[in-house]
Amino acid sequence: MKQPFLDVKKISKTFHPGRDVQVQALVDISLTFNRGEFVVIYGPSGSGKTTLLNIMGGLDSPTAGDVLLDGERITGVEEKRLSRLRRDHIGFVFQAYNLIPVLTARENIEYVMQLQGRSRSECDHRTREVAEKLAIAELLDKLPGEMSGGQQQRVAVARAVASRPKLILADEPTANLDSKSAEGLMDMMQALNEDEGITIIFSSHDPLVIGKAKHSILLKDGQVAADEFPG
Amino acid sequence: MFRTICRIAWASLARRLSRSVLVVVMISMSLWGLLLMEGIYDGMTEQMISNAIRSDSGQLSLFAPGFREDPGLNRLIMQDGEITELLAGDPRVKSFVRRLRQDGLAATAHYSRGVMIYGVDLATEKRQGRLDTYLTQGEYSFGEKKRGAIIGARLAEKLKVKIGRKLIVSAQNSEQEVSAVALTISGIVRTNNMGLDESAVFIDMDKARELFMTPAGVSQIIVILQAEKDIPAVQNTLGQHFPTLQILRWDELYPALMQGRVMMNGFNMVMSLLIFGVAGLGIFGVMLVSVLERLREFGIMLAIGTSFAQVRGIIFTESFILGFSGFVAGSLLGGATLFYFYRHGLDLTIFGEGLEEFGMDVITYAVIRTSYFTTAFIAVMLATFVSVLFPLRLLKKSNPIEAINKV
Structure with a gap:
C-alpha cells in the first residue's frame, strides 16, 4: 500500500487555560494527505483549524496521537530535530504575516535558506525567482512596516516557498486581506502548488478561498465533519 | 551560520x-x-x-640603631661614606639624600614653636624628592651666606612670619648645650605631609653641623629607587651590608x-x-x-x-x-x-x-x-x-x- 505524504493519526489536543478548566480543541482526528495536494481546512471559529495546523507543522504537540511527514514521525521528537525538520521541510504562512520586523523583505525571504546554509548566489537567485512569481520584486528592500498587509502576506508566502519545502501550512492566510488581495494571493499559491509541486494545506472560512481547494476538510468542534475532494 | x-x-x-x-x-x-x-x-x-616618599621617607630610610625610639645627636649613622658608595653603585637606586635632624625651637619676636630642624643639601633634595616643587613662597635657596631657612607652610602661619623675616632657631647640641642661630626665612613649602608642614625648618647641612656641633654623621639616609618592585631586594641588600642599621620601607614609616x-x-x-x-x-x-x-x-x-x-x-x-x-x-x-x-x-x-x-x-x-x-x-x-x-x-x-x- 502506498504511504501517505502526511499522515495524521488519532490526534487529540486538550488545553488547560485554568486550574480546573480544560478545553478539548481536537478529538481523535485522523487524516491523510498526498504529495502535491492543495487542501483547505475550514470550519467556524474555534473549530480547531489553527491547532491542527500547528500540530501538523510541529509547532505544538498533541495530547495524544501521531503525525508522520513522509514516513517520519514529527510528534514527540526532541526540539532540535523538530526545528531542523521545520527548517528543511515545512513552510509556514501565518494569519498575521509574522515577518521578522527588523529584516527587509529580501532578508526575510532569504532567512530560512541562510539557516539551511545555502550559498549567497543561490539565495539571491531563488529570492529573485520567487519574488517575480509573487510580484514583490519591487518590495525586496522594504521593511515589513513599510508594506501593506497584502504585500506582507505575499512576502510571507515567498519566505515559506523559497527554501523549497515539501509542505506549506498556511493559517488563514487571507483573513486580514481585502477580497481582491485574497483572491490574488490564492491564485499565486495555487500556481506555486502546480509549478513547484509543493503540498499546500491552508485553513480558511472564506467561501471564495475554500472554493479554490481540490481537497477540503470541514472541522466542527474539533472533529472532522467532512473530508471531500470537490475539484 | x-x-x-x-x-x-x-x-x-x-x-x-x-x-x-x-x-x-x-x-x-x-x-x-x-x-x-x-x-x-x-x-x-x-x-x-x-x-x-618625596618629602620625607623615600622608599627606604636608614637610621642608626635606637634613633627611631629616641632621636638624638648621639645616635647618628657614622658609616655614611660606605653607604653612599654602595648606593651610588647600585643601578636600582635612583637617588638618595642625607639629613641631619634635631628637635628644636623656632622663635620670632612674638611667637615660638617646637620644630624639627633638618640639615639638608638643597641640590640633592631637588633631585631626590623635587622639594623645590613644594615651594609656595620665596626661593629655593638658603642664600649666599647659607643663613636662610625654608619652613613648612603651617609653621609659617602659626609663627605669623613671611619671607625675609628673622627666625631664631635653637636646639640642644652634641655637647648637651643649647645653641642658637638667627636665620632669614627664604622659602615656605607646602608638602601636604602634615608633619613637615607643621614643624619643618630646613637649613643648610653645614649650618646644621655648626649649630648641632656634629662634624660627622647623619640622622637619616633616604633612598628612592628606579622601580617600586625592587624595594624588598634593596632593603635586603642594605640589611646584609649594614646589619646594625634600621632600614625601613615607606609603609613601615607611614603605616597609616x-x-x-x-x-x-x-x-x-x-x-x-x-x-x-x-x-x-x-x-x-x-x-x-x-x-x-x-x-x-x-x-x-x-x-x-x-x-x-x-x-x-x-x-x-x-x-x-x-x-x-x-x-x-x-x-x-x-x-x-x-x-x-x-x-x-x-x-x-x-x-x-x-x-x-x-x-x-x-x-x-x-x-x-x-x-x-x-x-x-x-x-x-x-x-x-x-x-x-x-x-x-x-x-x-x-x-x-x-x-x-x-x-
Whole structure:
C-alpha cells in the first residue's frame, strides 16, 4: 500500500487555560494527505483549524496521537530535530504575516535558506525567482512596516516557498486581506502548488478561498465533519 | 551560520537604533563614572604616598640603631661614606639624600614653636624628592651666606612670619648645650605631609653641623629607587651590608598611608560593585524588556526553523555588541577624562581645608591603570550576559506558538 505524504493519526489536543478548566480543541482526528495536494481546512471559529495546523507543522504537540511527514514521525521528537525538520521541510504562512520586523523583505525571504546554509548566489537567485512569481520584486528592500498587509502576506508566502519545502501550512492566510488581495494571493499559491509541486494545506472560512481547494476538510468542534475532494 | 547570526543581531541593533543607543549610553556612563572614581581616588592615595616618599621617607630610610625610639645627636649613622658608595653603585637606586635632624625651637619676636630642624643639601633634595616643587613662597635657596631657612607652610602661619623675616632657631647640641642661630626665612613649602608642614625648618647641612656641633654623621639616609618592585631586594641588600642599621620601607614609616591604600582599594571595589550593580540592574531591565517585547519575533524565528541555540546566539551576539560598544565608548570617555585630570589635575580648592587636614593635595592628579579597563571589561560583559539569562530562560520555556501569541 502506498504511504501517505502526511499522515495524521488519532490526534487529540486538550488545553488547560485554568486550574480546573480544560478545553478539548481536537478529538481523535485522523487524516491523510498526498504529495502535491492543495487542501483547505475550514470550519467556524474555534473549530480547531489553527491547532491542527500547528500540530501538523510541529509547532505544538498533541495530547495524544501521531503525525508522520513522509514516513517520519514529527510528534514527540526532541526540539532540535523538530526545528531542523521545520527548517528543511515545512513552510509556514501565518494569519498575521509574522515577518521578522527588523529584516527587509529580501532578508526575510532569504532567512530560512541562510539557516539551511545555502550559498549567497543561490539565495539571491531563488529570492529573485520567487519574488517575480509573487510580484514583490519591487518590495525586496522594504521593511515589513513599510508594506501593506497584502504585500506582507505575499512576502510571507515567498519566505515559506523559497527554501523549497515539501509542505506549506498556511493559517488563514487571507483573513486580514481585502477580497481582491485574497483572491490574488490564492491564485499565486495555487500556481506555486502546480509549478513547484509543493503540498499546500491552508485553513480558511472564506467561501471564495475554500472554493479554490481540490481537497477540503470541514472541522466542527474539533472533529472532522467532512473530508471531500470537490475539484 | 555564525555570519547569519551576526547579520541578524546587527540588523536588529541597527534598526532599533534608539534602544541600542540607550543601552550603550547607559553602560558607557556607568563605566565613565567608575573609571573616574577609581582614577581620582587612587590619585589621591598615590599623591599622599608620593608626598610622604618625596618629602620625607623615600622608599627606604636608614637610621642608626635606637634613633627611631629616641632621636638624638648621639645616635647618628657614622658609616655614611660606605653607604653612599654602595648606593651610588647600585643601578636600582635612583637617588638618595642625607639629613641631619634635631628637635628644636623656632622663635620670632612674638611667637615660638617646637620644630624639627633638618640639615639638608638643597641640590640633592631637588633631585631626590623635587622639594623645590613644594615651594609656595620665596626661593629655593638658603642664600649666599647659607643663613636662610625654608619652613613648612603651617609653621609659617602659626609663627605669623613671611619671607625675609628673622627666625631664631635653637636646639640642644652634641655637647648637651643649647645653641642658637638667627636665620632669614627664604622659602615656605607646602608638602601636604602634615608633619613637615607643621614643624619643618630646613637649613643648610653645614649650618646644621655648626649649630648641632656634629662634624660627622647623619640622622637619616633616604633612598628612592628606579622601580617600586625592587624595594624588598634593596632593603635586603642594605640589611646584609649594614646589619646594625634600621632600614625601613615607606609603609613601615607611614603605616597609616599603607592602610589608607588598602582601604581605598577596598572602597573602590565596593563602589565598583555598587555602580555595576546599579548599572547591571539597568542593563538587565533594558535587555529584559528588549527580549520580552521581541518574544513574538523570536517565536517566529523558532517557528520557521531557527534552533533555540541559534536564537540564543543572536541574543548573546546582540548583548556582546551592546556591551562591547558601551565598554569602548565608556573607556574612551573615561580614559580621556582621566587623561585630562592626569595631565592638568582636578582642582578641589573648594574642599581645600578639609583635604589639607588629611594631608591631601588640593589639586588631585588622576591615576590611569590598565587594570581599570580590564576589570571594567569583565564587569560589563558579565552584567550584559547575566542580564539576558532570565529572558532566555523564559523563551526556552515557551514553544514557538506560545511565544508568537505573547504580544
